[in-house]
Amino acid sequence: MAAVTSKTFTEGDVEVSEAIDFCRFYPTSMAAFDELKTVSYQPKGVVLVIPPWNFPLAIPVGGTVAALAGGNTVLLKPATVALPVAWEFAQCFWDAGVPKDALQVVCPAERQSLNWLSAHQSVKHIILTGGTDTAFRLLENAPRTPLSAETGGKNAMILTVNGDQDRAILNVVSSAFSNAGQKCSACSLLLVERSTYEDEIFQSKLRDAVLSLRTGGVWDPMNYVGPMIDHKNEKLQYAIDHLEPGESWLVAPEFIDKEGYILKPCVKWGVKPGSYTFRNELFAPLLSVVCIDSLEQGIEYANSSEYGLTAGLQSLNKAERELWKNKIEAGNLYINRGITGAIVRRQPFGGMKRSAFGGGIKAGGPNYVASFLRFKNATAYDIKDVEANYRQAWNNVFSKEEDVSHIYGEENTFRYLPLNSMALRIADADELNDVLLVMLAANQTKTKLTVSLSDKHHQLEVIKAKVATFDGMKLRLESEEDFINTMSTYERVRACSESLSDAVYQKAAELGLCIIDSIPLAEGRIELLHYLKEQSISFEYHRYGSIFEENKCCG
Structure with missing residues (x-):
């Protein structure tokens, strides 16, 4: 390697x-x-x-x-x-x-x-x-x-006035510059609350920490930052050559080899939302620092990215942690620690939005x-039994936020979130029982489902009546062409078979939208996965010798 x-x-x-x-x-x-x-x-x-x-x-x-x-x-x-x-x-x-x-x-x-x-x-x-x-x-x-x-990822770490500055600097430096910043999970944006951002002592400590990182060839084991794989990174070069209004270098970029493979860690100060460096994944040891007026504004800035892979918060305030945890849009969340280095099973890895394609199931x-198995119903089923099965799967697995690692000083939980918007596109030949299973699953997981079908379906009246029994479920009578025109409004599409036309799949490919077209299952442990997205949360509460759970909440 x-x-x-x-x-x-x-x-x-x-x-x-x-x-x-x-x-x-x-x-x-x-x-x-x-x-x-x-x-x-x-x-x-x-x-x-x-x-x-x-x-x-x-x-x-x-x-x-x-x-x-x-x-x-x-x-x-x-x-x-x-x-x-x-x-x-x-x-x-x-x-x-x-x-x-x-x-x-x-x-x-x-x-x-x-x-x-x-x-x-x-x-x-x-x-x-x-x-x-x-x-x-x-x-x-x-x-x-x-x-x-x-x-990809354009991952942001937020530092509020309630954060431990020294610990935050350690976390951001390791997250931004390990592997020369060439990690999809790397921290490329540091969003700092204004009073800390304007603190010259904080600026000095961050600068010193970055300058202390040894950079050079990989054959010297003392080097922390090694070469980049590519010396023709056009996005990186543009970010280095262009300072937009308000931007400056807290730590200026410096290549230490003639070919341009080895870049010392650098920090661009005063980066603003919407700027080139803010928007683009650079895959290099370049950290952008942004000033924010509040945690809420920081969350808004972070969520404005099309990506949603990793995210970090540095705060000792419990209320801030809860707000951030429930508002940030990313697959792997890290509190008071670095945002790279996910460990198998402890922090299953995978993102949201443009950071992930597919069914939302995390690696590790x-x-x-x-994801790589083809399931089918092994026995005949009754709809009432399916409801009970789905409810049991929800109560025993999917409704819980659990920590399976139980490490003193670090809480690592895993949870399932409902989709914001999902469509069930019913083909004319689809069976009523399959349609009902999808409705039951969406209702159990609290995912907002829109049922789309043509007005010529042979079970139209029954389906209309069933949709009306579920709170928040919508019905759209539309042609396939009309459905295709609305696909961009959905987070995922469910089908009961592979019988949707090529045009539907081509539109999904254009949008990066996942179509689940396997036969609906009466087993909730499998079927409910299609209506949820997974999220990992790692919270390092060990601080100054306090390693027990009762000491993890400060502020």
């Missing part, structure tokens, strides 16, 4: 540990689905795994193991620069007994071959970690193939392997 992707040994060591965690966790997570008696499952088939270069071991291992754990076969297409790492770990898998028929490595030099491969009818699911543009290209190329993608979490 150090030789081919310029990863420091410290970062590489952590990545090896994460890869091992994936190998241990995903197979054991299958047990929860083996125990379900109302459904059966089978593997989807061929899963195409497309990992990035910045985590050349952990992420491809994670995708590969998740697919293999469900009995699928894997085509691994690593980033070209990271091929040597992928080949080495694939060799380990083969040596351990994984058949080469089950795991193959392909690395075409040109995009055309990948386009052909990703659109091939044998590929039943695609796992991507990479750029948002890449996710859209894959969707456009194969709109009916399910895509689980973790993409309890449900991830289910």
